[in-house]
Amino acid sequence: MNIANNQLITKGFVAAGLMNITGVLIFSRVFTNAVIPEYDATVMSNFGLLMIVVWGFAYISVAKSYANVRWLVAVFAIEKLIYGCIWVNWLLQNNLSEVYEKDAMAGIFYTIYGANDWLFCIFFSIVFWKLSSKKV
Template sequence: MKIQDKTITYGFIAAGLMNIGGVLTFSRFFTNATINEFDPVVMSNFGLVMIVIWGLAYISVARDFEKVNWLVAVFAMEKLIYGFVWTKWHMNNDLAAVYAEDSMAGIFYTIYGANDWLFFIFFALVFIKTLAKKQD
């Protein structure tokens, strides 16, 4: 599968907007305490702010991703970690309890990790593509 550079740029922008828009929407601009309650370490307000910062980082390199291929690898690792944490959270927690307390928090916990797994694959593929291109 060959991914075009313009498509990759849009992918970085989409990843950033998902982080920023997702956090701001589902946390109701950091006022939804239910998100914090169900994972107080990873999803504290500080953690949510850092997810927004990661989103800004993705957008910042959208047009220059080929110049920072090792940073793209860091993005892939970051998404891998969040995806793993989300999967582990689902194995040890009751999603219905989150929905019972707040539907926005429930939706957040339903989708955030799927988004992270998707963008892990995207960033990993971009890293491999840029690494191979540099070796040509």
């Protein structure tokens, strides 16, 4: 096992968690921004946003023990894939400039959240692949 590689992966899990936690709390203004749920009442309701925060804590919780939970890492990759696909679908069916007109923070949120999900989908997928092929 490469210690530097393991430390980098651990930092990746922490980064994924912090992105979820701080991203939601900042852009939702600690769940008080009504514009985010207005544009996606199913996925981005306040409950949905809270669950994104919970996922963030899950990523951080395994940051140092990810090698022992290979299949959970796969679940993380699938979860990020789903959110990434939902984001692309949302972009295709909504007018982002309309969201910006109502609230810049909500607009920024809808602009970047899926890109973040795709990035960490790739990260979790690579980690899962390396764990499956014993390269970590």
